[in-house]
Amino acid sequence: MSIDVYLYPRGMIRGAGYWGMECRGCGKSMTGSEAFLNKDTFITMVGQCSLRIDVYATDGVITGVRIAMDKPDKPDKPAGKDISTSAQWLQSIFQAILDGRDLPDSIEFRADGTEFQKKVWEAAGRVPYGFTATYGDIARTIGCGSPRAAGQALKANPIPILIPCHRIVGAGGRLTGFSSGIEIKRLLLRHEHENSSCQ
Numbered sequence: 001m002s003i004d005v006y007l008y009p010r011g012m013i014r015g016a017g018y019w020g021m022e023c024r025g026c027g028k029s030m031t032g033s034e035a036f037l038n039k040d041t042f043i044t045m046v047g048q049c050s051l052r053i054d055v056y057a058t059d060g061v062i063t064g065v066r067i068a069m070d071k072p073d074k075p076d077k078p079a080g081k082d083i084s085t086s087a088q089w090l091q092s093i094f095q096a097i098l099d100g101r102d103l104p105d106s107i108e109f110r111a112d113g114t115e116f117q118k119k120v121w122e123a124a125g126r127v128p129y130g131f132t133a134t135y136g137d138i139a140r141t142i143g144c145g146s147p148r149a150a151g152q153a154l155k156a157n158p159i160p161i162l163i164p165c166h167r168i169v170g171a172g173g174r175l176t177g178f179s180s181g182i183e184i185k186r187l188l189l190r191h192e193h194e195n196s197s198c199q
Contacts, residue, residue, distance in 0.1 A: 038056065040057075040087035041087060042087045042094075044091055044095050046098055047187065051184065052070045053065065053066070053091075053094060055087075058110075061109060062159060065161055065162060067180040098161070098191065098192075100129040100195050109159055116142075116149070120142060120150050120154060123141045124138060124154060124157070124164060125164065135147035138150045138154075154168055154177070160180060165178070166188045
């Protein structure tokens with residue numbers, strides 16, 4: 001099973017579409033399938049910290065996102081002009097998402113999962129930038145009595161940030177569970193809170 005989702009500003013999830021991009025260097029238009037070749041890696045700033053983001057794609061559709069704290073001594077660290085055109089474009093898109101800016105275009109992505117997981121992911125995608133919801137809130141939204149089951153579905157989210165599972169917290173605002181680690185979850189939430197209070 002797969003869910004085809006289309007990212008809009010503020011994390012809204014709607015029906016699938018298709019996107020294109022333009023190379024900043026030569027101005028050539030590229031479709032998604034030309035723009036992504038399996039994996040792109042880039043570094044993006046969140047506050048004073050840098051995150052290493054790996055984006056995986058199949059036929060131009062994003063199917064996976066992995067996030068880690070950037071390690072300056074990492075030998076294959078992508079930097080500056082060394083990263084591909086598509087990675088530079090992705091970097092600007094992800095930075096815009098992380099900063100809560102409205103996007104001129106949308107990007108196509110697909111998250112494979114069960115019907116239950118898709119319901120949970122769609123509910124998580126409706127939590128606005130700068131806000132949080134609890135696992136219990138998500139469970140109630142989809143008519144499920146188990147916050148733990150909602151948490152397990154969010155743990156399986158293959159495209160964090162695009163489906164903003166970091167905005168889902170435990171009862172009383174406790175930071176629990178995130179595929180990229182609690183440190184990154186805390187960083188993302190603090191960054192969104194600071195940005196949204198300035199807008």
